Amino acid sequence: MKTLKLILFCCVFLLTNLMYAKPLRLGIAGFTHDHVHQILGRPAKGDVEIVGVAEPNRELAMRYLKRYNLPENLWYPTLEAMIAATKPEAVCAFNSIFEHKQVVEICAPKGIHVMVEKPLAVNTAHAKVMVALAKKHNIQLLTNFETTWYSSHQVAYDLIYGKNALGDIRKVVVHDGHKGPKEIGCSQEFLSWLTDPVMNGGGAVIDFGCYGANLMTWLMKGERPLTVTAVTQQMKPDVYPKVDDEATIILTYPKSQAIIQASWNWPFDRKDMEIYGQKGYVVCDRTLQMRTRLGDGVKRDAVEEKRELTKLSAPYDDPFSYFAAVIKGEIKPEKDLSSLEVNQIVVEILEAAVQSAKTGKAVKL
CATH class of the missing domain: 3.40.50.720 (NAD(P)-binding Rossmann-like Domain)
Incomplete structure (x- = not known):
C-alpha cells in the first residue's frame, strides 16, 4: 500500500x-x-x-x-x-x-x-x-x-524600503524620451497611431510621461497624487501637427513631489531617474549604472559613489518570462510596476495631465 x-x-x-x-x-x-x-x-x-x-x-x-x-x-x-x-x-x-x-x-x-x-x-x-x-x-x-526590467530601479527600491538608506522620499525627477519617433526611424505603421491624439491619447505626454507616472506610483506604493499639473508644447508642429512633443508633469503628494520630463526633443535617448530622500539620493542611470550619495541626514560630507550593477535574474529580467511566471502562479504582481493596481492610477495621472495642459490649472485626484 x-x-x-x-x-x-x-x-x-x-x-x-x-x-x-x-x-x-x-x-x-x-x-x-x-x-x-x-x-x-x-x-x-x-x-x-x-x-x-x-x-x-x-x-x-x-x-x-x-x-x-x-x-x-x-x-x-x-x-x-x-x-x-x-x-x-x-x-x-x-x-x-x-x-x-x-x-x-x-x-x-x-x-x-x-x-x-x-x-x-x-x-x-x-x-x-x-x-x-x-x-x-x-x-x-x-x-x-x-524600465520595469532595469536593475537600477529595483536596487533603488531596495535602498529605500529594504535598507531605509534614503529616509522618506521628498522629490523624484524622471527624464524619458528621445529625438522624436520620426527622427529615430519608427515604422510608418507605428507613427500612424503614435502621433494621433485619439489612438494614442496625446504625444510625448503619453508616450514618455507614462514611464514617470508608473515609476512614481510604484515608489509611492500605489498612492495617488494629490494634484497633477502639466505643461505641454509643440516645438515641432511641422513634424507632429496633431500632438504635443514636449511635456512636463508635476505630481504632488503630502510630503513629496515628482517632476516628470517627457520629450521628443532630447538630443539623445534617455531613461533615467533621480530620487531624493531625507538622508541621501539615488540616481538611476538607465539599466546597470547607479550613483548614490547616502548619509544620515546630518552629515554634509557624504561622498557620491558610482555603482555598476548586474542584470536582474529570471524571470524578473524579461516581460515575457515574467508574464509566464505570473500566469503559472509563481509571482504575484500586486502593486509592482506591471500590476493592474499601479497602472490604473497611471492612466488617471496621464488623463489629468492632458486636462491640466489644456486648462492651465492643476487637477486634483
Missing part, C-alpha cells in the same frame, strides 16, 4: 512539473507597435511559444514573420480567428493604446490573460472597462514598461 501511494505521489509530482514546464501558449494581437520586435526576435528560452498572430494588415504580418524566420501559418486576420484556431493561454497586445480595450473585451470572457504595452489604456473610461473585465473573468492584465 505504501509503495502504491509513493508511486501515485511521484506520478502527480511529475505531471505537475511537466504542466509547469510546458511553454506558455502565447498569441500576439497587432504588429503596429514597434515593440513587437521584442517578442518576434526573442531567443527561444522554452518558457513561451508563439502559437498565432492577429494582424489585419497581411503584408505587414508577412514581412515581419519572414524577417524573423517564423512560419506564415501563424498569421490570422483577426484576433477572434486566431483565438478560435490556436487556443492561446495568453495574448500580448502590440497595437494602438486605443485598441487595448478591445483586446481585453475579446480575451477576458474566454479566460485568456493579457499583457499590453505601456500605458494600460488611452483614458480612464477605457481603463475602468478593462479592469472590470479582468476582475470579473479572473485574468491577469499586465502592462509592460521597458
Whole structure:
C-alpha cells in the first residue's frame, strides 16, 4: 500500500512539473507597435511559444514573420480567428493604446490573460472597462514598461524600503524620451497611431510621461497624487501637427513631489531617474549604472559613489518570462510596476495631465 501511494505521489509530482514546464501558449494581437520586435526576435528560452498572430494588415504580418524566420501559418486576420484556431493561454497586445480595450473585451470572457504595452489604456473610461473585465473573468492584465526590467530601479527600491538608506522620499525627477519617433526611424505603421491624439491619447505626454507616472506610483506604493499639473508644447508642429512633443508633469503628494520630463526633443535617448530622500539620493542611470550619495541626514560630507550593477535574474529580467511566471502562479504582481493596481492610477495621472495642459490649472485626484 505504501509503495502504491509513493508511486501515485511521484506520478502527480511529475505531471505537475511537466504542466509547469510546458511553454506558455502565447498569441500576439497587432504588429503596429514597434515593440513587437521584442517578442518576434526573442531567443527561444522554452518558457513561451508563439502559437498565432492577429494582424489585419497581411503584408505587414508577412514581412515581419519572414524577417524573423517564423512560419506564415501563424498569421490570422483577426484576433477572434486566431483565438478560435490556436487556443492561446495568453495574448500580448502590440497595437494602438486605443485598441487595448478591445483586446481585453475579446480575451477576458474566454479566460485568456493579457499583457499590453505601456500605458494600460488611452483614458480612464477605457481603463475602468478593462479592469472590470479582468476582475470579473479572473485574468491577469499586465502592462509592460521597458524600465520595469532595469536593475537600477529595483536596487533603488531596495535602498529605500529594504535598507531605509534614503529616509522618506521628498522629490523624484524622471527624464524619458528621445529625438522624436520620426527622427529615430519608427515604422510608418507605428507613427500612424503614435502621433494621433485619439489612438494614442496625446504625444510625448503619453508616450514618455507614462514611464514617470508608473515609476512614481510604484515608489509611492500605489498612492495617488494629490494634484497633477502639466505643461505641454509643440516645438515641432511641422513634424507632429496633431500632438504635443514636449511635456512636463508635476505630481504632488503630502510630503513629496515628482517632476516628470517627457520629450521628443532630447538630443539623445534617455531613461533615467533621480530620487531624493531625507538622508541621501539615488540616481538611476538607465539599466546597470547607479550613483548614490547616502548619509544620515546630518552629515554634509557624504561622498557620491558610482555603482555598476548586474542584470536582474529570471524571470524578473524579461516581460515575457515574467508574464509566464505570473500566469503559472509563481509571482504575484500586486502593486509592482506591471500590476493592474499601479497602472490604473497611471492612466488617471496621464488623463489629468492632458486636462491640466489644456486648462492651465492643476487637477486634483
